[in-house]
Amino acid sequence: MSADVVVSGDEEVVLYERRERAAIVTMNRPQYRNAQNAKMTYALDAAFARAAADDEVAVIVLAGAGPHFSAGHDIGTPGRDVTKPFPRVATTWWEHADKGGAENLFVREQELYLGMCRRWRGLPKPTVAMVQGACIAGGLALAWTCDLIVAADDAFFSDPVVKMGIPGVEYFAHPFMLNPRIAKELLFTGERLDATRACALGMVNRVVPRARLEEETLALARRIGEMPRFALALAKQAVNQAEDRMGLHDAVDAAYGLHQLAHAHNALSSPDYLAGQTPRTMKDK
Numbered sequence: 668m669s670a671d672v673v674v675s676g677d678e679e680v681v682l683y684e685r686r687e688r689a690a691i692v693t694m695n696r697p698q699y700r701n702a703q704n705a706k707m708t709y710a711l712d713a714a715f716a717r718a719a720a721d722d723e724v725a726v727i728v729l730a731g732a733g734p735h736f737s738a739g740h741d742i743g744t745p746g747r748d749v750t751k752p753f754p755r756v757a758t759t760w761w762e763h764a765d766k767g768g769a770e771n772l773f774v775r776e777q778e779l780y781l782g783m784c785r786r787w788r789g790l791p792k793p794t795v796a797m798v799q800g801a802c803i804a805g806g807l808a809l810a811w812t813c814d815l816i817v818a819a820d821d822a823f824f825s826d827p828v829v830k831m832g833i834p835g836v837e838y839f840a841h842p843f844m845l846n847p848r849i850a851k852e853l854l855f856t857g858e859r860l861d862a863t864r865a866c867a868l869g870m871v872n873r874v875v876p877r878a879r880l881e882e883e884t885l886a887l888a889r890r891i892g893e894m895p896r897f898a899l900a901l902a903k904q905a906v907n908q909a910e911d912r913m914g915l916h917d918a919v920d921a922a923y924g925l926h927q928l929a930h931a932h933n934a935l936s937s938p939d940y941l942a943g944q945t946p947r948t949m950k951d952k
């Protein structure tokens with residue numbers, strides 16, 4: 668493995684803590700609103716695998732350090748690592764970094780976004796996203812891979828990537844996480860869905876005051892953790908299988924082709940595959 672291959676460890680971009688029977692996995696780039704680079708993705712994967720393997724862990728809580736859960740994929744921090752090779756864990760695709768054309772992103776995002784989201788959704792233990800502040804695009808995909816979502820009253824959800832010429836974040840679960848008409852509204856406007864409305868629409872399980880977010884989430888995790896481990900895993904699998912039979916898996920695959928078409932179109936007709944958008948130009952209001 669060459670020196671610039673993405674590995675976790677030398678900087679704690681993800682924190683791991685076990686409290687009672689809950690593993691708390693925390694994205695830890697608060698200075699960048701927990702923007703996800705590949706390094707963070709693999710650190711998250713390692714933390715989830717550790718929690719899944721630990722018999723003392725019943726429930727996994729996914730959190731974000733600082734005022735925001737996650738602003739999405741890293742499109743402009745100093746730690747952005749899109750050109751670096753990384754190990755392939757979620758798929759058997761070949762190395763992307765030395766490939767050109769549409770192949771580069773198609774392979775990269777298949778592993779890093781689609782494959783990882785599916786892998787984490789399939790974790791055999793219940794997962795709870797504990798969301799405060801911004802939960803945007805790639806952050807939203809991450810929250811959606813969790814079984815339950817507890818939101819602070821200051822949380823907001825959005826997927827503004829249509830502004831980049833892209834029809835939605837890679838893990839295209841929108842019409843399943845929301846009513847299709849609301850999914851269109853979210854995509855067409857790029858506007859924020861606040862926690863109260865997200866809860867009313869069934870996208871989050873409960874909304875709690877910001878100051879009580881951790882306490883309420885851990886109380887929920889504790890209650891879930893009292894159930895038998897294997898039955899929880901089976902119940903989770905039963906619901907996930909039903910979702911896939913309702914079309915989630917196929918819909919995500921179909922949208923992925925359109926997503927990659929949009930990246931290729933951007934690359935052909937604008938400054939780059941993100942249509943020249945940056946964190947600054949994407950910042951709303």
Ligand code: ZN
Nearest residue numbers: 776837926930
């Ligand atoms: Zn993409």
